[in-house]
Amino acid sequence: MSQDELDPVIHVPARLRIVVTLATLPDGNNLSFTRLQDVIGLTPGNLITHLRKLEEAGYVTTVKSGSGVTARTAVSLTQDGRAALDRYTTVLRQLLDSATPSVPGQG
Amino acid sequence: MNENSRSGEGTDMDVQQAAAIIEESGERARRALYVRRPVLFGIWGLAFLVCYGACWLSVLGQRPYTGPTPAALLTLTIVVAAAYAATVVLVGRAGMGVGGRSALQRRIMLMAYFCAYVGLFVLEAALDHAGASRAVLGVYGAAAPLLLAGVVAAAASALALDWWLFGLGIWLLVLAAGSGWAGPVNVWAVDALAVSLALLALAAIGFRRSRA
Numbered sequence: 303m304s305q306d307e308l309d310p311v312i313h314v315p316a317r318l319r320i321v322v323t324l325a326t327l328p329d330g331n332n333l334s335f336t337r338l339q340d341v342i343g344l345t346p347g348n349l350i351t352h353l354r355k356l357e358e359a360g361y362v363t364t365v366k367s368g369s370g371v372t373a374r375t376a377v378s379l380t381q382d383g384r385a386a387l388d389r390y391t392t393v394l395r396q397l398l399d400s401a402t403p404s405v406p407g408q409g
Numbered sequence: 410m411n412e413n414s415r416s417g418e419g420t421d422m423d424v425q426q427a428a429a430i431i432e433e434s435g436e437r438a439r440r441a442l443y444v445r446r447p448v449l450f451g452i453w454g455l456a457f458l459v460c461y462g463a464c465w466l467s468v469l470g471q472r473p474y475t476g477p478t479p480a481a482l483l484t485l486t487i488v489v490a491a492a493y494a495a496t497v498v499l500v501g502r503a504g505m506g507v508g509g510r511s512a513l514q515r516r517i518m519l520m521a522y523f524c525a526y527v528g529l530f531v532l533e534a535a536l537d538h539a540g541a542s543r544a545v546l547g548v549y550g551a552a553a554p555l556l557l558a559g560v561v562a563a564a565a566s567a568l569a570l571d572w573w574l575f576g577l578g579i580w581l582l583v584l585a586a587g588s589g590w591a592g593p594v595n596v597w598a599v600d601a602l603a604v605s606l607a608l609l610a611l612a613a614i615g616f617r618r619s620r621a
Contacts, residue, residue, distance in 0.1 A: 308427070315422055319434045326438040330510035333442075337506025341441045342434075376508055391431065397424045 308397070311359045312390045316344060316352045321361065321387050324379040332365070332378035353377065361386055444503045447615030449496060454608030456492035460485040461551070461601030465594070474544050474593050514568060522561050529553050547593030551600055556585035573611060580607050 312318055319342050324333060333341075339349050356362040361383030365376045379387075422430075467481035468474065477485070504512060533549055541549075563578030565571075581604065588599040 308424075313422060313427065315426070315430055318422075318427060318430050322431050322434040323438040326435055326442060327507065327509075328511055331507060331512070332509045334506035334508065340506075341438055374508075378509070394424055394427055394431075398428060401424065 306393060306396065308393055309386055309390050311355060311361065312386060314352070316342070316348060317356055319344075320349075320352055320356065321379065321383060324362065324377065325384060325387050327379075329384075332376040335364070335375035335377055338377055356383070359383075359386075442503060442507060444500050445615075445619075447612040447619065448499060450608045450615065451612035452492050452495050454605045454612060456488050457608065458601055458605035459488050461597050461604070464551070465597035465601055468547065468594050468597060471594065474547060476543050476547050476550070476593075477597075518561070518565060518568075522557070525557050525561075526554070529557060544593040548589040548596050551593075551596040552585045552589045555581045555588070555600060555604065559585055573614075577607060577611060 312321055320338070323338065323341055327333060335346075335349070339346060342349070344352070353362060353364060357364060359382075361380060363378055363380055365378075367374050367376065463481045463484040464477040467478040468476065500515070504515065533546060533553070536549060537546055559578045559581030561578070562574055562581060566573075566575035566578055584600060584603050588596045588603070591599045
């Protein structure tokens with residue numbers, strides 16, 4: 303992937319939603335699987351599939367703790383994931399700017 | 410929107426759609442995962458107005474000064490308990506499922522605030538025991554909680570890098586230090602108005618900014 307291409311791992315609606323949602327939390331925080339599902343509105347199966355892809359890319363980590371009714375899966379964005387989202391938004395902005403026709407007499 | 414399109418895998422997404430998703434998802438996450446400060450400011454602004462206002466009305470015209478009446482103190486207790494319960498619900502709802510550093514910071518801050526508040530009452534009892542007059546205890550009872558709240562707000566602003574919260578903290582500290590000069594009766598009125606107006610103004614500014 304070159305510097306001016308959109309990261310294909312993130313450039314999927316559901317994964318973009320996941321990464322943006324996790325990025326709203328400050329560094330060092332995590333979100334439970336069920337709350338993430340609730341905020342984004344994906345089915346558990348879909349969410350697991352997308353999280354696995356993001357995890358393979360090193361963009362998120364999932365940590366399971368407890369068992370039974372106290373079981374919790376914590377999902378957090380990694381430094382690489384945050385950096386990837388920053389790169390993605392930079393490239394996206396450049397693409398949007400280049401797609402916007404310039405208006406004579408402005409800028 | 411069906412499940413496949415919702416999952417997004419295999420669908421084409423243009424840059425405008427991607428930008429819209431970033432905007433919409435970020436906004437939705439902030440609404441869901443963060444406490445709505447304007448609501449909290451509004452709740453505590455009204456609570457301060459009712460509590461301190463009730464205390465002021467109860468001490469108005471007292472000769473000699475004996476302090477807030479039991480009815481005013483009962484009003485204060487009920488209103489503070491209700492405002493605290495509302496705060497716990499709002500903070501708990503936003504923090505549900507959120508773990509890590511922020512949750513730990515919030516717990517430490519609450520513990521510190523609780524210990525300091527208990528300390529205020531213990532110190533007031535010590536002043537009473539040492540023979541402080543009703544007037545001195547009245548000024549202390551009205552102003553000391555503001556000193557504590559001001560320090561907490563200013564310290565929390567450093568964690569959140571929030572200049573509005575820092576401004577509120579400094580305002581509370583100024584009031585705590587200055588309102589006592591109004592005397593044991595009028596300290597309640599000065600604090601009731603100055604604190605509640607500041608909190609309600611912050612609530613109004615916050616609501617306006619969130620709608621912009």
